[in-house]
Amino acid sequence: MDGRAVKAILFDLDNTLIETSRAGGMAISKTRELLKTSLGVDDDTASSICDTFKQKLFQESFDPSAGRSIDEVRVAHWEESIQEAVGSCSPPHTLAAQCYSLWKRSRLEFLSLSAEIRDLLRTLRGRYKLLLLTNGEALTQREKVEAVGCDEFFDAIVVGGEHAEQKPFLSIFTLCFNMLGVEAQDCIVVGDSLDTDIQGGFNAKVRATVWISSAGAALPDGSVTPDYTVPTVLDLPDILQQLIEAESSGV
Structure with missing residues (x-):
């Protein structure tokens, strides 16, 4: 200097x-409750789904030229995370979209x-x-x-x-x-x-x-x-x- x-x-x-990490954690908590209610799974399973989503988010490499929006990519993260946890019993695409919408909306609400x-x-x-x-x-x-x-x-x-x-x-x-x-x-x-x-x-x-x-x-x-x-x-x-x-x- x-x-x-x-x-x-x-x-x-x-x-x-x-405090993005804190807001993200609070949003994940709300989404975990949605998963438990919608899937009828225990807290460990819902937490595992959320952990998988967070890992996919961390490893995300978004390419806008690939033809999908960031929203579509992240809905897919939730859909894949649910599928990996519950297999063939996975619910329709709409639950993944609901999870993403709740997570995204909640995270923005908690940011300040x-x-x-x-x-x-x-x-x-x-x-x-x-x-x-x-x-x-x-x-x-x-x-x-x-x-x-x-x-x-x-x-x-x-x-x-x-x-x-x-x-x-x-x-x-x-x-x-x-x-x-x-x-x-x-x-x-x-x-x-x-x-x-x-x-x-x-x-x-x-x-x-x-x-x-x-x-x-x-x-x-x-x-x-x-x-x-x-x-x-x-x-x-x-x-x-x-x-x-x-x-x-x-x-």
Whole structure:
């Protein structure tokens, strides 16, 4: 770090500004109850179906040119998960569609920008340019952005799925810098993923990277090393103050 002034902050969305994992867990719980009632299965079987769906979601590689929407792909995840658990006794396609609809609707309902984070973003926007940079399928991420009301807090919102490359590739960071009219060394990157947010910031040679690690996990072997690690994005003002002091002292 060279003491240069910070002009812009690039924020990740999921599990950085909003608790996507928590909302997803609550949505899965509601869907598990639907499965138990509809299939007449016990909690273990319903939980197994949900676990299989989550695994398929984690391994998902969506190709919009394949002719199916993301909604259709995820209904198929539920249908396959049910089929794998109950075999030939599986219900019609309509239950998979009901599971997906309940899971999706519930997850969006449980997502929110907390009052504290809203206040933080308002305060920061008075001093810095703010950009939201989120990986993921375009429709899914735009639905989250709309659900939590992100637009008012950012100078720009960039969804990786709308571009040729996502984080950690340099091209999408360069796009963000150009949108804000800043250089890489004017920016800090804040996010919960070492592989995408922090590695991407490192690749782009930003002023500093801030890793949000709510569990206080140790860095994996061979991982990129963030400049700062904090349990919550609400600790960001302390880091910004440190950077201001470093700027003043010429560190």
